[in-house]
Amino acid sequence: MPSLHLDGITKQFSRHTALHDLSLTVRDGEIFTLLGPSGCGKSTTLWSIAGLHRPDSGSIAFGDRVVFDHGRVNVEPEDRNCGVVFQSYAIWPHMSVAENVGYPLKLRRTPAARRDRRVREVLELVELGDHALKYPHQLSGGQQQRVALARALAHPPDMLLLDEPFSNLDAKLRDRSRQWLKALQSQVGVTTVFVTHDQDEALSFSDRVAVMNRGRVHQVGTPEEIYRYPADLFVADFVGTANLLPAEVVAADGTRARVRVEGIGTPLDVPHTDKRLGTAKVSVRPENIHIHRAGDGTGTAPDRLTVPVEGRAYLGDHHRYSIRIGGTPVAVTTTRPVDGAELTISLSPEDIRIFPVESDPYEENPHAPVH
Numbered sequence: 001m002p003s004l005h006l007d008g009i010t011k012q013f014s015r016h017t018a019l020h021d022l023s024l025t026v027r028d029g030e031i032f033t034l035l036g037p038s039g040c041g042k043s044t045t046l047w048s049i050a051g052l053h054r055p056d057s058g059s060i061a062f063g064d065r066v067v068f069d070h071g072r073v074n075v076e077p078e079d080r081n082c083g084v085v086f087q088s089y090a091i092w093p094h095m096s097v098a099e100n101v102g103y104p105l106k107l108r109r110t111p112a113a114r115r116d117r118r119v120r121e122v123l124e125l126v127e128l129g130d131h132a133l134k135y136p137h138q139l140s141g142g143q144q145q146r147v148a149l150a151r152a153l154a155h156p157p158d159m160l161l162l163d164e165p166f167s168n169l170d171a172k173l174r175d176r177s178r179q180w181l182k183a184l185q186s187q188v189g190v191t192t193v194f195v196t197h198d199q200d201e202a203l204s205f206s207d208r209v210a211v212m213n214r215g216r217v218h219q220v221g222t223p224e225e226i227y228r229y230p231a232d233l234f235v236a237d238f239v240g241t242a243n244l245l246p247a248e249v250v251a252a253d254g255t256r257a258r259v260r261v262e263g264i265g266t267p268l269d270v271p272h273t274d275k276r277l278g279t280a281k282v283s284v285r286p287e288n289i290h291i292h293r294a295g296d297g298t299g300t301a302p303d304r305l306t307v308p309v310e311g312r313a314y315l316g317d318h319h320r321y322s323i324r325i326g327g328t329p330v331a332v333t334t335t336r337p338v339d340g341a342e343l344t345i346s347l348s349p350e351d352i353r354i355f356p357v358e359s360d361p362y363e364e365n366p367h368a369p370v371h
Ligand SMILES: Nc1ncnc2c1ncn2[C@@H]1O[C@H](COP(=O)(O)OP(=O)(O)OP(=O)(O)O)[C@@H](O)[C@H]1O
Pocket: 013, 014, 016, 017, 018, 036, 037, 038, 039, 040, 041, 042, 043, 044, 045, 197
């Protein structure tokens, strides 16, 4: 299966720039997810790969095969050999399941006997072997989506492109469908680009993730890299829950920094590769805020803070507490409940990420239109 290379892709819609000089490499056989808020350009990227949008600059290659090079090459969508599945199932209501799945093969004039064999094969693959003669209205939403997937796989595609394919399914079915599709994808081994705005889906489903905002890629990494080492404030805030606290970097040597966090009495010594000093925000995940319990020297160390509990929620496998550090609302989670009206906490320097505020375009002007 080929890898996928996007180089310098820009796409304008009249005066609006949907993609800014976007470059990405998707490795052979991996599940690569485009994650970002609504309108950030995920679908535009996917459609450009499929040949349904024509970018205004840049190039796209499937392995060594250039399918788009602005002004020079533009391979028609039907010749790119992409299997595409959209959010709406887009299967034909007047055709049976087998006819839907066989349609791309019919278009390619595959002989009937070979077509029937392949249809049976892919229907087995998506576990719909017994439903070949049914019509879409006789199937559940999840089954209809599997028909769409079978149709995308009928003529083995070079790229599988999935645009929010689970978003019409309820939470439980969505979860089951993800697991099932992940197993299927590793069996088929097809290079897959997956679009979602759902961070849980992106983290649980992908080999690697590109986090996008306003037509730009902010970070590419494995789910763990994205979650544990967000590249900037936007990624920290968008992926998972992050408490963002105002801070001041007072010393930095390129490996560690001393940072004063508003509301914490003593400066913290944090791993940090940037040498810039001054205004910053620190991000700390709710599960990384340490709760000190009675009997372990509560309140004696200068880096500890005792604050009122402003809210509490039981969430099945963990408990969440709302507190404030300085004036900032902060969420803290723990698997062991805490009694009492106050919480004593500290921040572990190893779990803190520092983001210089000036360096983050999202932070400078989060609501500016992209032109
Ligand atoms: N055909 C079009 N004409 C004009 N503007 C468009 C067109 N398609 C997309 N856009 C704009 O380009 C930007 C990116 O849209 P895109 O659909 O790629 O975002 P997305 O990240 O997929 O969002 P969503 O999750 O809501 O589908 C948006 O501001 C959108 O309004």
